[in-house]
Amino acid sequence: MAFAGKRSVLIIVENLPSPFDRRVWQEATTLHANGYQVAIICPTGKGYEARYEELDGIHIYRYKLPMEAEGALGYAIEYSAALFHSSRLAWKVLFRHGFDVIHACNPPDLLFVVGAFFKFLLGKRFLFDHHDINPELYEAKFGRRDFFYRLMVWLERLTFRTADVSIATNDSYKRIAVGRGGMDPDKVYVVRSGPKLDRLRVLPAVPELKQGRRFLVGYVGVMGAQEGIDLLLQSVRFVVHEMGRHDVHFGLVGGGTSLEQMKELACELGVADYVTFTGRVPDQQLLEMLNTADVCVNPDVANEMNDKSTMNKIMEYMALGKPIVQFDLTEGRVSAQEASLYAAKNDPVDLALKMIELLDDPERRARMGAYGRNRVVNELEWEYEAPKLLAAYERLYSAPALILEEDNL
Template sequence: MGSGNSSALSSQRKVLILVENLPSPFDRRVWQEATTLAANGYHVSIVCPTGKGYESHYECVEGIHIYRYDLPHEAEGAMGYLLEYSAAIWHSFRLARKVRREQGFDVIHACNPPDLLFLVGVWFKMVAGTKFVFDHHDINPELYEAKFGRRDVFWRLMVWLERMTFKAADVSIATNESYRKIAIERGGMDPERVHVVRSGPKLDRLRLQPPKDEHRHGRRFLVGYVGVMGKQEGIDYLLHAVRHIVHDLGRTDVHFGLVGGGTSLGEMRQLAQDLGVANYVTFTGRVPDQELLDVLNTADVCVNPDVANAMNDKSTMNKIMEYMALGKPIVQFDLVEGRFSANDASLYAEPNNARDMAAKIVELLDDPGRRERMGEFGRWRVVHQLEWKYEVPKLLAAYEMAFTVDGGSAR
């Protein structure tokens, strides 16, 4: 491993990125940020969990030093989250100290969840004078309320942890304007220290390719989905829409390709069986990028069934822009940030209405001209407005501020 004592290394600005919910380089946003910083002269290290295909506890990829730790399991329930987050904080501290010795860092860049990573940032601010950049990926109070339907003591704890994170941050990075508003109004951040850096796709990864008809499984149309299989992703709504399309509308000419893994994958496979649509749905689980691209390039329509709630309404979903980058028309529930991203590249179903989602899917399948126009608009919007290259100057500006501001960020 490299040492933080060499003259070449000591002349660089050095960054440690903390991320808990996905391994690097699998986490696309984190990896885009890391490689962008490295390409602009920063020395970058990452501390993250292991995962399928990313089992090594240390490796250097594209000049980025990745230190990984094992988590107990994917969390389900309060005790599961307690174990996972406790282990994550312990390993983040442990490996941050190791990175400090071996690579060095001037900035800790923490990507939530959980909203406990600020503890690592605060510690190194106190003992080493490092800067703390908070990269706001998830709005956890809204997530808790969406999952459990209540604002209790745990919800108040999450609001407090969120505010402490913003209070500790020298600079915060928001993925959209909705998150920026939360940072300012609920987090007490100085507006000048909140930078919007959207999760734009990189077109060198999302390549237009010929369709592969085997993914249609002998049917005329393919509807594609890529993303996590969790409770907030609305896969149950999508499967009820499939049931309506197949059994109520009698459309046996449509197949559905669902790409991604997650804690609800087994449950959703069982639901497809229970609804009598398993033969019309392929669950691939987590797959390499090439298979993901094969499915999406073959799809006639792509879907985003994210549950309409306060969290998803304010969140920007990577899959929307990936669909657009590949020129695919979209059907999704009508959510604020989803509509901002897709604009005229999408039809918008009534929130949490599986039958209306089914109707919108069929409407697009039966109108090839409209599909083509919507896909072309989405592709144009990514190429000219939303691609990652447009976000690079914003990320670098946030870092310039992190190195020049003094003190914390609270009003």
Template sequence: MLQTQRRVLILVENLPSPFDRRVWQEATTLHSYGYVVSIICPTGKGYEKEYESIDGIHIYRYHLPFEAEGAKGYLIEYSLALFHTFRLAWKVYFKHGFDVIHACNPPDLLFLIGGFFKILMRKKFIFDHHDINPELYEAKFGRRDFFYKLLVLFERWTFKTADVSIATNESYKRIAIERGGMDPDKVFVVRSGPKLDRLKIIPPKEDLKRGRKYLIGYVGVMGAQEGIDLLLQAACYLIKELGRTDVHFGLVGGGTSLAEMKQMAIDLGIDDFVTFTGRVPDQELLEMLNTADICVNPDVANEMNDKSTMNKIMEYMALGKPIVQFDLTEGKVSAQRASLYAKKNDPKDMAEKILQLLDDPELRKQMGEFGRNRVKNELEWRYEAPNLLAAYSAILTDQS
């Protein structure tokens, strides 16, 4: 327990708390070690109260009127988010106080608030680097134009403002050091390790297979960068060309491309073989993944996804599921022998890898056991929590 209670304000713009599991794990860990924790985040995902206290953590939320698309939409969204975050930061300051601002991107604009309180109020600033936004922009729009360069500039200013930065993996740590100019001793890797008390192994629900022998599971966002179109092409090839009509695909998650992907399944003539659940409660997600014989990650091979660690990979591993994904750097670092790796953005090769696992139950078992043990012995959140606490120790030691 800390001798003097430290106070932390966590800023999140893209997801509400406690829905954002990484942020919530960080918040609850800090709280359990004696920190007073407040969070400012948007409403959504069923969390609509402007204020509530959950597990001793103070959560202040603001409403964003729409989910942005396009440059103008993001400009409006981020301007509103900054206004509300700054407004609520003062509310937290006077009601609970804070010694540290812990800002999670996107966007790379929260340094404006962190910098304000750092310069004028002598507060410390931690940058929690969740997304590499220049690469995300390039992946979405296919160009390195003025806006790309602007994002690189915002990222650099964020790192320059930060007293300490937190990276989700070694690729992000290199970016913090090489592109952001951070002192390596001030960059801490805190992976988004799952908690096994949440990801429980439960009996399968056979009706989710829709009368077929095998279920291929996916959980995640239905967006442009998640490669659901490639997964549907792989499913079509597996079913129609390779003749595997004994498989069903269960895809869990919502997003801007959900309606488009449902229509694509119809256009491909495989809609009878695919269930889109949309966003569902954790229990239904667990039922789908526990029933799955194989889990897939079709994330598009690009600079963004190659350098990013995907939570779904570790969730699949935590549940002992063999995985098929494209050959991406951080995906291989996480999964190792728990996954087969298809050629980048090649749906036919993904289908072939799925077929290989369908026909080899012993390999499926070995891969699932390897993944489960890797999470239990190396990747679970309890192994990452000390790194988070070390980052705070470094920043607060400097302060004292």
């Protein structure tokens, strides 16, 4: 099918609102800057309640989810609602603005249903943006490989089979797209979530955030089960009560379903006075915390999901020139290299020891921070990834339409 007029894209994302979702917003603004008309369908969120707005030339349509999912039933309700609203709003975007391409960002691996409908009925193209490996995410959340895990694998395969082109956030995800998803490797483009330095600005420290202590360890991210905040708090307990270090404060930035539970755990461990939980905050407060931090930490649990995933927080720490401590995970090493120390997997004591090791060695901290900053500036910033996104779209528009054959399913 030939495309006439201005190229137009509909991006569908379920787990975060735009423009809060940085990867999606960077993709959308890059496409818009290169002549594409862009619309986004996403949920509402704190500070992003408007059902429609136009920002920087991008049309954003939002819907309200019935709940923040927790448990199998909660996810079933959330994803069913998201699929319904995404389908409904896709028709609205089609009639108001038109689109050639549906660019679907998981989770969940159900959005191919919307893509397949418009692809096979109206000849639209479908691009799958692989943010999370959902079978591994399910296993990380629920600790089992059962019927629902196998269902996730099947839905993932259907998603890849429907896609004309897919985008992977790293090489591990590309291997899954090709191996488990059956994608042609030439149609899988690795586009990393590189940070934008105009957002992640190096700012003066705010000493008050250290709560009168000498050092600050910073964290930014989701407060959820697989993020390992419980392990981090156990590390804090070891630092304070076993090592007798009362000169370290911990600033944890981010919200999530486990936030209140983690606050309670900090009290139970006797470290509440040493930890600041900010919840979800504006960028300025996030930047103040991270710029003040002497060391940044990533306690993501060592499991199949996290081992194969590139964490945005690692890139953000490096962009701000901060040395890192994290558990020893494959893609964590690929991203940070010499900007990080690597603790034994899921070992809160080793995590604590390595944080203190860095805090007590200012020269090493400076060297590691500079290495990470230079790596972002010269290799990992979004400006190096944007051409890969545009190349994926060129392939999408130039390739002949695909036919989904029964034996591919």
